[in-house]
Structures are given as C-alpha cells and as structure tokens.
Amino acid sequence: MSQRIPVIIDTDMGVDDAYAVMLAFSSPLLKVLGITTSYGNVAVDTSTLNAIKILELLEKRARVAKGASGPLFGKSRNYSNTRGAFLHGKDGLGNVGYTLPDPVHIEVDSDAVSYMAELIEKEETRVTLISLGPLTNIATLLIAYPDIRKRIDGIAMMGGSVYGGNMLPAGEANIVADPEAAQIVLQSGVRIVMCGLESAEKAYFIKDDLEMFRLIGGSVGRFYYDMSRDYLAANEKLTGERRAVIYDSVPVAWLINPAVLRTKPCYVEVDLNGQYTRACTVTDENCTDRRPNTMVAFDLDRDIFVKMHIDAFRRYR
Amino acid sequence: MTKRPLIIDTDTGCGFVHAAMLVSGCGLFEIQGICTVFGSAPAGEAAVHAAWLRDICGIECPVIPGAQRPLLVRRGGAAAPDGCSAIEQFDRESTFSAETGELPWEFIYRKAVESDGEAELFCTGPLTNIAIAVIRHRDLPKYIKRITIAAGASKAGNATAYAEYNVYSDPHAFKCVLDAGFRQIDLVDLQFCGSAYLDDADAERLAGTAGSNPWKDILASCERERVARFGLNGLLPENEDVRRTFWHDAAAAFVLSIPAAISASNVYTMVELRSDISSGRTLFDFGRRFTDDPNVRLAIYTSRDMFADFYFRCLRTYDRRDAE
Numbered sequence: 001m002s003q004r005i006p007v008i009i010d011t012d013m014g015v016d017d018a019y020a021v022m023l024a025f026s027s028p029l030l031k032v033l034g035i036t037t038s039y040g041n042v043a044v045d046t047s048t049l050n051a052i053k054i055l056e057l058l059e060k061r062a063r064v065a066k067g068a069s070g071p072l073f074g075k076s077r078n079y080s081n082t083r084g085a086f087l088h089g090k091d092g093l094g095n096v097g098y099t100l101p102d103p104v105h106i107e108v109d110s111d112a113v114s115y116m117a118e119l120i121e122k123e124e125t126r127v128t129l130i131s132l133g134p135l136t137n138i139a140t141l142l143i144a145y146p147d148i149r150k151r152i153d154g155i156a157m158m159g160g161s162v163y164g165g166n167m168l169p170a171g172e173a174n175i176v177a178d179p180e181a182a183q184i185v186l187q188s189g190v191r192i193v194m195c196g197l198e199s200a201e202k203a204y205f206i207k208d209d210l211e212m213f214r215l216i217g218g219s220v221g222r223f224y225y226d227m228s229r230d231y232l233a234a235n236e237k238l239t240g241e242r243r244a245v246i247y248d249s250v251p252v253a254w255l256i257n258p259a260v261l262r263t264k265p266c267y268v269e270v271d272l273n274g275q276y277t278r279a280c281t282v283t284d285e286n287c288t289d290r291r292p293n294t295m296v297a298f299d300l301d302r303d304i305f306v307k308m309h310i311d312a313f314r315r316y317r
Numbered sequence: 318m319t320k321r322p323l324i325i326d327t328d329t330g331c332g333f334v335h336a337a338m339l340v341s342g343c344g345l346f347e348i349q350g351i352c353t354v355f356g357s358a359p360a361g362e363a364a365v366h367a368a369w370l371r372d373i374c375g376i377e378c379p380v381i382p383g384a385q386r387p388l389l390v391r392r393g394g395a396a397a398p399d400g401c402s403a404i405e406q407f408d409r410e411s412t413f414s415a416e417t418g419e420l421p422w423e424f425i426y427r428k429a430v431e432s433d434g435e436a437e438l439f440c441t442g443p444l445t446n447i448a449i450a451v452i453r454h455r456d457l458p459k460y461i462k463r464i465t466i467a468a469g470a471s472k473a474g475n476a477t478a479y480a481e482y483n484v485y486s487d488p489h490a491f492k493c494v495l496d497a498g499f500r501q502i503d504l505v506d507l508q509f510c511g512s513a514y515l516d517d518a519d520a521e522r523l524a525g526t527a528g529s530n531p532w533k534d535i536l537a538s539c540e541r542e543r544v545a546r547f548g549l550n551g552l553l554p555e556n557e558d559v560r561r562t563f564w565h566d567a568a569a570a571f572v573l574s575i576p577a578a579i580s581a582s583n584v585y586t587m588v589e590l591r592s593d594i595s596s597g598r599t600l601f602d603f604g605r606r607f608t609d610d611p612n613v614r615l616a617i618y619t620s621r622d623m624f625a626d627f628y629f630r631c632l633r634t635y636d637r638r639d640a641e
Contacts, residue, residue, distance in 0.1 A: 163472045169587065169600040169607070274592030276600050284478045 004031040005153075005255060006123050008116055010067070011248070012040025012133030012174075013050035014088035015231045019309070020132055020158075020248040021051070022220065025060050026312035027256045033119045033127065035064045036112035039076060040133035040177055041084035042092035044069040047133075050092050052103040057223060058316065061105065067112030068136035071178035083167065087234045094227035113140045117148055126153035128255065131185075132248040134174050135159065139181035142188050154191035156251035160268070160281030161197035162296060171279035172197055175270060179279040183270040186281075192294045194268060195250040196281065199261055199297035203250045203305050204243035207232065217313030224313070246309075250300065253308055260308070262299040265292035320347035322432045323573075324425055326383070328442025328483075329366040330357025330399030331539040332467075332566035335628075336441055338532050339570040341374035342631030346574075349428045349436070352381045352421035356442040356486055357397040358404075363442075366404050373531050383421035384445035387487035390596070398475040398482050399564070403542035407535065422450035429460035438464040439573050441566040443483050448490035451497040458499040463576075466494070467569035469506040469586070469599035471615070476597065481507050481565075484588060485597030492588050495612055504586065504613040505572050506599065509579075510563035513571055513624040517560045522629060527636045536632075539564075571624050572616050578627075579619040583611035 007030050011017045024030050035055070037048040048066045055062055070076025089095035109115045116137065120127045129152060131138055142149060159174035159182065167176040175182045186192060205213075210232070214225035232244045239245075253260045267284040271277045283296055323346040327333045340346055351371060353363035364382035371380060417424065425446070429436045438461055440447060447464070450457050468483040468491060476485035484491045495502070515523070523540070526533040540562060572579055585602040589595045601615060602608065 164603070169602055170595075170598075269594065271592050271595045274589050274595045274598075276587045277589045277592050277595035277598055280595060282478055282594050285473065 003125065004029060005128055006031045006033050006125060007128045007130050007255065008033050008036060008119055009130045010036045010038065010112070010132060010137050011047065011051060012038050012042065013047040013054065014041030014084060014092045015094050015227055016246045016248040017041070017132045018050070018054050018093065018227065019224070019246045020130070020252045021054055022058060022224070022316070023249050023256070023309060023312045024130065024252045025058050026315045029256050032060070032062060033123065034062055034115060036067050036116055036137055037064065038067045038112070038133045038137050039069050040174065041088045046092050048108065050097060052106045052108065053093070053097060053100040055106055056103050057100055057220060063107045063109055063115070065109035065112040065115035068134070068140065071134065071136055072139060072180050083173065087231060087238070089230055094230045096223070096226045099226070100223070112137045113144060116141050117145045120148055120151045126151055128153045129155045130251050130255070131155055131157035131159065132251070134177035135181040135185045136178045139178070139184040142184060142190070149188055149190050152190050154193065155185065156193045156195065156255055158195050158200060158248045158251050160194045162281070162283045162298070163198065165280065166197060168276070168279060170277045172281070175281055176279040179270050179272055182281070183272060186268055186270060186293060193251065193254060193263065193297065194281065194294045195254060195261065195297045199300040200247040200250045201245055202300040202302055203247060203253070204245045204302070205306065205309070206243060209306055210244065212310060213313045216310065216317065218317045220316035221313045249305070249309070250297070253305055254297070256308060257304060260301050260304045261297040263295040263297050266294055266296045267292055268294040268296065321345055322347050322349055322428070322436045324349050324428055324436060324438050325351045326354060326421070326425070326438060326440045326442065326446050327351065327363070327367065328354050328356025328358060328397070329363040329370070330397055330401045331403050331542060332357070332399040332564040333441050334370060334404065334535055334539050335564045335567035336570040337370045337374055338536070339567060339574065339628065339631045340439065341376055342634045343574045343627070344634065348376050348378045350379045350381055350424055352383045352424065352446050354383045354442045354446050355385050356483065357399045358401045362401070366401060373535070379417045381417055381419060381421045381424050384449065387443060387445055388448060388489045388493070390488065392486060399566070400542060400546065403538040406538055421446045422453050425450045426454040426457055429457060432460065434460050435462050436460060437462050437573070439569070440464065441467045441569060443486040444468070444490040444494045445487045448487070448493035451493055458497050461499055463501045463503060464494070464499050465503040465505065465569055465573040467505050467565045469504055471506050471508050471599070471601050473507070474598065475507060479595060480597035481599065484599055488588050488590050488597040492590060495586060495588065502613040503572055503576060503616065505565070505569040505616045507565060509572070509616040509618070510565055510568045512618045512621055513568035514561045514563035514621060515625055515628065519625050520560055520562065526632060530632065530635045532632060532635055567628070568624070571619070571627055575627065578623055579616045581614045581616050584613060584615050585611050586613045586615070
C-alpha cells in the first residue's frame, strides 16, 4: 500500500463534522495526526468537548487542540439561537451528546495553531489540512508561520459556494463566519480543494441510509443514528427535504477517493465589502484574467459517497 | 383583438434583432416608440440601428435616442456580449433623424399617461432611460401595466463571473427600477435562456427561410457572429458539439408576448452596488430569508418547443407580408 496521507482535521464539531472524523479515522489511506477545533456550528468549548467525545467513541487516541473562539476581525456571536444550534442541536451532537461518557483519555492542548505547526514540522512528508469550519485557525497558521506553507500539501475545505449561499444569498456558513480568514487562505498559494454547496448539498443520507449505519456500525453506528434524527428533522424544516446533508464528509471523501467529486480549476476570491455579496466565494470558472488558485467541486457522486460511509461503519463493528 | 401598447427601450445589439423580429412579428403589440440607450452599439449608432430594424419590421413609430452613459458607475473593459458588428455588415439606409426631439424619459412618461395605465415597457439594455424617467416622474409606475426586462443572472454572468451585462453596465439604474414600485416586473435572466433556445434542427429551419424574407440574411449574420464569439453553444461547455442558439433579448420577447407560457418565481431581488468585485451582481432571495415581499416575477423555465414554435411563427409572418 502506498504511504498514507497525513492529515490534520480542523473542525467546529457538529453532526456532519462527526461523520467526517469517523470517515477519516476509518480510512486506511489517511493518517490523522490530530484534531484542532474552532467556533462555528457551536462555541469552541462545546466543539472541543464534542471532538474529544467522538474520538473516545471511535476509540481513537489523538490529541485535540482548542482554537479560535471567533473570527479574525469582529466579535464572536452568541450560539444559543443560531442556525448551527437549530441544525446540530444545542450540544452540537444532535442533542444526544450527553449519552456519551465523560472523556478520560484524551489530552487537550490550548493552542490549535502552535499544535498544527508542531505536527506539520514533525511530519516527514507534507501534510494535508482538512478544514470543516471557519478558516480562522488555518489563516492564523499561515500568517503566524509564513514558511509553513511549503510543508502543507494542500487544504481540502468544506466551505464556499459558486452560485448561492445558505446563510446569506451568496454566502456559505463557514465563509460567512470569517470571510477575511477565507480570503487569506485562498490567496495563500497553497493548493486548495473547495468543496462548496454545489457538491456538499448532494452529500446527503436518507432515513434508510441511517438505518443501515445503525444496523452495521455497532455502538458507533447506533450513536450516529441517534445523533442524526434531530438533524434530519431540522434539515427538513430548513429545506423541505427529508435529508441529512453531511457537508463536512465531502473533503474527507475526496481525499479517500477523488472520483467522488467532479472538480474544475477556477480562480476564487472572497468578496469582503459587498452589501449583499460579502462572504461570497467569487468563482471565475473561465479564469479570464488570472491563473486558477482553487479546484472547485461542482458535483458529487452520491452512490460513491454513501458506499464509503457504509464501508466506514463496517470497520467500527 | 386589441393590440397591447408597448414602448421599447433597447441598446440595439444583435440580440435585439431577434427581439424586434419577434415583437413585431407576433402581431400582439402596438409599438409606440423605440428608445435607445448605450450598451451593445457604440454611442450614436443605437438609434440608427433601431430605425433600420423598425423599417424592416414595417413598424410606424418614432426612435428616440437616449442615455449615453450610466447614472453613476464608470465602466471600462467589459465588452457587450451581443455586440453589433453583424448588424453593421449591412447597408443600413436608415431613416433615423432625431425624429421627435423629445427626450426618452419624457416620451415614456407621456405615452404611459396617454395609455391610461395600459402601456407596457420592454427593456433589453441598461435601464438608464427608465431610471431617469422614474426619477423625473415618480408616478410613472402607476401608468405602466407591466415592465419586461432582459437582465440579471441567477448563476453565471456574462460581464463578470456573476454579473449580467445590462445590470453591470448601470447597476444603480437597475436598483432604481426595482425600487420604483412598478405593478409587475417580469425579469428574464440569463439562465432562462437555458430553456428558450434554438437547436440544430432549428438552425436548418432558419437556413431554409424563404429567400424573400427580409430577416434571412440578418439572422444568419447574427448567428455567425454568435458562434464566432461563444462557440456553438454558450451555456453548456461540456457539450460543445450541441448547438444552443440563445439570445437573451429574444427570450425576453417571448416572455413579454406570452407571459403565461413560462413557469416563474415571485422573488425578492437585490443588486450589489458596493462590492469591488461583485458590483452589478443580481441576487435572488429564493429562500425568503430577507423578506416575504417579492419585487419581481423571475422567469424560470419554458418549453423549448413552445419557444421555437413561437419564433418560427413570428418569422413566417414576414414571408406572408412579402407575398402580400
């Protein structure tokens, strides 16, 4: 087998993040070096606690480092009444996080950025960052450690959209949370795969898929089934469709099997001063004036995506 | 049947050639006048083109040259996607000569008042003339029954990544029209052309148009220019061997003529004015996150066959005129 891809997962641990982490740890192709957390779906403290609980559920020993509690510029928000709380539950894990035991094994570091730098420097090969939340931690890493980009193989991010947003007419939630950070990352010169709404909204499970996970996944499958029930209902209220959209698994799925996405090189930058278009990832598909800086995902093969998760749950039996 | 009073406001590019043929050929309208605006044609040429097309259509109405520049923005660089060089190949023995001496915004208002609230506006260029009319006469909207606009993009644009040319050219004018309080705004965005187009078989039908039909050579010239600029299709790069002849203005003329032949969404529409990189982008609040008060009826879809039937039915009327 070829060498495993070393990855660091930066997450604002909600329901779909939990799927992404489960998928990443299940894959023989990926070597998860560590988890860093941030605000986003929930506040950073909750996100950090969730990350630890999920790792213990999966019986994976990895350090977790707590990161940013708010965007680079501007204030952090109150999470009690946000879209994140509505979708992911107040605890970020579908209101069933309390059923998991209090964590005992896993170390917590208080500085996500230093921790990422340390992991990247220590690794023999270049490291891939998987970004599942706002890009605040990764932007800070790129600013604070200017030489580190040479040691980063790429960033696979869930975030952005080509045509329309889910938080604003043109803004996707992870970019809306910190547009300046997203712009820093996109302009950094690091290879980026942007898994935005065009692909991520096709990454969904229906109830039958979730039942399958429950049947084949042992205690892990049962917890994920329970965690997804409220998420499924909340998605239905938001979109009218009874689907659990697992946005954050998409970049992980792409790393495991690139055939899951149809991508195209584009030039992408973030609109920072629009009245209606702030936080839009402005995507020039034709790259008329500039060289492409991002591989943008335009479509997702749902059959491959679902099968990957079935295979993943089987490994946790 | 009573004809619907119509005022046309256009930048007279190749797209408008098709629109003029359709609007006149369908026989539904009493065209009151054609106002011209900067855009596809160079300054001064738009009115000449319009008068030439008017004469081919056999319409009796004035041509009124209008705004030569946008209200506020100063754009450089973005070429009009339609262009007009296909028109300029013809010997345009134009009858245009500053015919009324009236300014277009005054003409539009006067005609609207005279129509007793029945007048319709059909706009296929930047909306500068209409915006000035609204600014000058705040009560204009109550005299306009419906305004059909070829503008905007809900996905990819044709001036920038997202902005459509007519909005991009004068976003403030577009905003002014959106906010003016018109009773009904029918907006035909670029994406509507995904269902209102002609295909390979239609191209053959076009090639077989009667030699006496005055549009035969003009439409062929426009098509050659379109293919030279955009390839066989401009919307579907993954199917480059498939012809998709679409003209934004022609799609809008179809919506204007048969508004019931489309599916549409009532939606709150915004235009970005502040952004450095997104100015002129239209945004549609499909999810009703901002307001429950839609301000436009956005054309979403039509039957391609219905569009093609309409197109050729209009085109054939010129055969008959010739026979008569």
